[in-house]
Amino acid sequence: MQHLKKYLSVLLVFLFVTQTTTLASAAEPIDEARDIIRKYYVEDVPDSVLNKPTIKEITRHLDPYSVYMTAEEFNEFTNAIENQFVGIGVMLEEDPKGVKILAVYPGSPAERAGIQTGDVITNINGQSLAGESVQTAISYLSREEKTSVTLTYERPVTGQSFTQTLVREVIQLQNVEYEMLGGNIGYVRLNSFSLDSAKDISAAIQKLKGAKGWIFDLRDNGGGYVSAAQEVAGFFPNVTKAFQLRDKTNKPHVFNVIPQSVKFTAPVHILVNAYSASASEMVSASVKEQKGAVLYGQNSFGKGSMQSFFPLSDESVLKLTTAKFFSPKGVPVHEVGVAPNVKTAEGEELLVSHRDQLVATIRGYKKLPALQNVPVTKTFTIKMNMKMNWTGITASDVQLIQLGGKEVPVDVKAIDEKTIKVTPKQNLQSKGKYLLIVHPKWKAENSRQMKQGIYVDVTAM
Template sequence: MKKLIWSFVFILGFFLLPVTSTQAASNEQSLIREMKEIIKNTYVGTINGNLEKATSIPEIIDMLDPYSTYFTKQEFEDYMNSINLSTIGIGVVIGEHEDGIHILQVIEGSGAFDAGVLAGDIIIAVNGESIIGRSTQETSSLLIGNEGSQVKVTLKHSNETTTTKTITRKKFTLPNVQSEILFGHVGYISLASFSEDGAQLVKKALVDLKKRGAKSFILDLQNNGGGYVTTAEELTGLFPSAKVAYLLEEAHASYTIPAVKQDTKFPANTRILVNRYSASASEMLSASLKDQKAAILYGETTYGKGAMQGFYTLHDGSYLKLTVGKFTGPAHQTIHEVGVKPDIQTTTSPIFQAHYDALKEQYAKYKKLTIGSLDIQTGKLTMKLPSALVSQIAKGHIQLVALGADEVSATAKVEGQTLIVTPTTPLSPDQEYMLLIHSNKQSKAQKGYYQHIKFEN
């Protein structure tokens, strides 16, 4: 038999775009033979059925894992646009949920934004059709459409109520990389997708933040469902001591894939934020950095998609997306259906703890404040101090920091042994804070104090 050669691009994606049953009837049997040959030679996973007896493309796809599917040429174009965060739809980022499809982010100015859809809402039906139990790809195919057209979306809210909204589809592009300087010269970079230019965008943000004075960094991969493998390889190269991007097991061979060398590096104490919706290429990067101690992971155990897909171009210009390998980090720890466990697990937003730890590191000669009692209210912080510290704190300079953000304007005074800190605007119960006390009675070993402030649930 003549060996066939297919062109393909490796993709690692989680919440992307559509799957339909659209096929050209005239060449379907030729496509079926072509697909069967590719699957026999390269597919990694269980085939649930008799592949040789399959007589239609949907029948073949049903035998494969959830990440393998068939795309027409237009569907492939839509899929690739979604990785690069450009499409026409209602304007949401979505992930799978046991109750339906979870809305992770609503894009400002989108149809969903105009209709009052909120992050955290769960889509349970589209145009009256239940989507519970369906994949993100299937749901996305119902949400996208022509610009200006409308779709009815039924939502389940956090209070268990449901509403149905009519949403107008618009063209939108997600901002893939956002960056800012947090208090203490901590550079923050968020990456929404492993787009084709994702590594270059992160690198540009890194260089810019360094120029603006950032000394340490937080890279946020929360809710990032993946994308290009090459982008993960390039991003790994931005970290010192990270030489290996990932280990790959294909059907007939194993490989060690190196990181792409970069001339700019994150510092070794960089903190990576992940959550249960960080998937695929996000997990590839996270596992690599964790295994090589090139960064510190904060948050929740990740989604658990350690499977790699290849895109095979079929003879009519359509595509077969097929699982062709399983990947792990350099330590060989299983990722698929397990996830990557962070170094520091958090129960609240991981940026709070990551920023807090970055500041503790910066204020290395400061000591955690020993207090007799602490009363936290939105309009006032009250804490009882040891008598030995009263004189130091009374004459010192106090700063209140919103973790994950900047300094909060506040006044402070000492009454007896009680320190009272009053913010100029009310504190948020959903926010965590850090109190810094810069003592006037500084020594070489002791320069001040700090305290983690968070409301009790």
């Protein structure tokens, strides 16, 4: 572990001060790589592998995340973590046939071409990707802005194959997205664990001041820097430990979070899915274990390994798995993933979480039978079981909130002594899910105050 700690300090100098340095003193890059792998790879590597004639051949016999990169490939890799790159706008992972698309970014050339999540790119500009790394695929896709790239890709769900030519663009992603959802539930999405993640999350929390609950979205987040994960874990209440790390000695070392000056206030939910990986799992496992948040979604990806970057003398870089991480108490993540507290259907994570957050703010309200398949032009009629004094009735007494979205403005009008009509000022979204809440702000005709509010789940046709 001492060797690893020493190396990490060198890594920070290389990455952030751009001082070129190497750990090995051998004359040739392949000899440097062999020495580094012997010392730092998470497992012992036999000489039969180390004696392969090229670095790429050696890394092919290591785990899938250990990769040899040219200086250009390394630059593209770090740019991707920072959410700025030239390409077609996709997130990738290795696949036996090539590279699988984990996400397609909105407004990108890939989206405009109709490429979908789950498609597998098998060929780029006539070059087969079978057995190649994600970094190799990225190097083919990146190149210069406004140049063309021809892809052949398969769609496993239909068995179709496509070949298309796309034009590369500069893709600049917003790393932290945030908004106040209906009912004053703060929503913050982190797309990558970049160097500025903590700063951007802190700004989002402060701009969403007054939130009654929080949803932190790590779906499709493939990870990033370990230090960023330590910082992000520091935003959650009651969370002090970030992760447990074990290098090739298999000795456990627990690392603390990096405390933040602002924090999420309970209740907090974290959204995860099958593509939440690496640093996302590091944070999720830690926060779940220390009860800093409740996880919603599906089991995460299961990449519980940490990679370090070793610069070689020819300016190429060896990305090497140097440790595996666990929850602070030692619960495995690698090839297991992190299980959510509340399992949801794929694509329903935000809706279920938002609903639960809303219901938590109206404890004691009575739940009425759900309304299914209502017309998008639906007008709601609410009838009380006694005569009411509707004087002073306002639209704020009734809330219609789209789950995963905003509050829908409504008009509220008394029809008779027992009945009011609630009319949305805009059509409901087809297949949209809503929560209709009636707050106990009115009095009966005998001046008795309503004691219990009501709520009902609504699904549009």
